[in-house]
Amino acid sequence: MKLHDARKDLLAGAVFTGFGLAFAFTSATYEIGSPLRMGPGFFPLVLGGLLVVLGVSIAVQGFLAADGGDIGSVPWKALVLLLGAIIFFGFTVRDLGLVPALFVTVLLAGLAGRNARVIPAVVIAASLTALSVLIFVYGLQLRLDLFGPWLGG
């Protein structure tokens, strides 16, 4: 059961080690230089190495202590919907314009909640879109197109 109990720390160690390796290997392709004349690769290479050491230590410590605890549930639906909502906004805000992009974004986000129902989510999305336009476009005078080129705006 040791492996199971240490899963949290092993995973955390793996994440840090992975990032460390990625940073270290990529920086190795840049000019390293010497301590006197450091190249762009020097500092990130050191950090990458440090991250690998820390990641491995976390994994080892977790394996020895084995009291990492349960990871718990992951709200997959919410994860997909929220990320989808954010990416949709970035992808469409320039071409669709603020109003339609934001409406869909907030609608997707609204559906991410537990026991979310469609009609309340639509109402929330419509009100929040109106509120945001009032605050950001009229209140704070941000120059955002309400309707974009795809809609002939």
Place this chain on the structure above:
Amino acid sequence: MGILDNLALGFETAFTPVNLLFCLIGVALGTAVGVLPGIGPTATMALLLPITFGFEPATSLIMLAGIYYGAQYGGSTTAILINLPGESSAAVTAIDGHQMAKQGRAGTALATAALGSFFAGTVATVFVALLATPLADLALNFGPAEFFSLIVLGLIASITLASGSTLKALAMIVLGLALGTVGQDLVSGSPRFTFGQRELDGGLDFVSLAVGLFGVAEILRNLEGDLTRSVMVKKVKNLWLTMADFRRVRMPVLRGTALGSALGVLPGAGHVLASFMSYSVEKKASKTPQEFGKGAIEGVAGPESANNAAAQTAFIPLLTLGLPGNAVMALLAGALLIQGIVPGPDVINNEPELFWGLIVSFWIGNLFLVMLNLPLIGLWVKMLTIPYRVLFPAIIAFAAIGTFSINRNPFDVYAIAFFAVLGYVLIKLGCEPAPLLLGFVLGPLLETYLRRTLTISQGDATVFLTRPLSATLLALAVVAFLIAVLPSVRRKREAVFEDED
């Protein structure tokens, strides 16, 4: 040249209509997010950061700072009324404050919290004003080697007082430092880790990182469970203290203020620690310790004063040394950097209006907060009825619009999603996100000072140990690290933070 002239300049800056208005908006927003569980001051400040870009630096800082200390007031309201700390430092207040509410003394508890906080905030602001100039003068003698060592000390010290695994916190700092290197190298101008994407040349966007890490990742955390709450007290009466109450809270408020002012200066979770320590001090000092946990007014007065004093003195390291001690201060450092001001000892001399205006605004903000939190308490209680299913889509909307509006760059919006996933995974695996943000903000400075020092010293790294000030700072960093990993300290620390969860 004296402190009075400085304060006069501060009053001049803080009392302009615009700054007064944004101070009020800041503390009102702070109270709101402090009251509402599920969104904290860090996320709010990150969300509002883009909006402040068009402001004067002083106005921007005054509002953002107001959100932070305003949240300390709001957090106690939720703690007292529904036994759920809206903000981590209010966890202690919930112990006796909620018992008082159950006994029908919610009004007294709220008044104690607000007045204690106001007194503490006022005293701590004076403390900041007095300590700022000498500390900044000291730091003016710093060369790049000292600044490097100071940042190392700050980063290590910030994890000494944090909860959770020291190794993980260290790894989060290093990951933050590494993410901070993305973009053009400051010396040679050659791009690093950009994968040929021109959008990344300027580095990962600070706002995207903060919003993803603290805003969206937190929503995902909250959606794991059911976030329903019930307000026990619908109407709050008797918002004042009797003479007898007043005599009982006098000493706890004074002790809490002193404790909070001192601990707040330390990097890390100084204000959380301050309120916990104040609670145990009051329990020890009390003639009737058996009342604690059953609605002792001292158990509200002490910790509330302590956490508000600490929220004020936490600004000292950032304002005088340029060293942010926690996530909130890192956000303020980011706000300054975006305005083109490098946080550090020069700010007090080069931007006196900003510096003293901000300090005076603390006091004005605390005054606003007493007015907002006592007569208008009903409004905040009503806010508790806003369901989370309305709140979190609003956070997403604000995050998306705000981040996009900075550079009109869709890439920054995608970055939110990236950091949200990264943050959520890491939080799930037991890593606190704050050290990552600290590392990210301080990374470019750390690298610059390191390279500058070594260029001056002809590549001789021992210079960090042969310059006395730098060596002292590094020695302190080693001490802080040892304290963090010593088993006896670890156990005590965990005991303190356990109550928090």
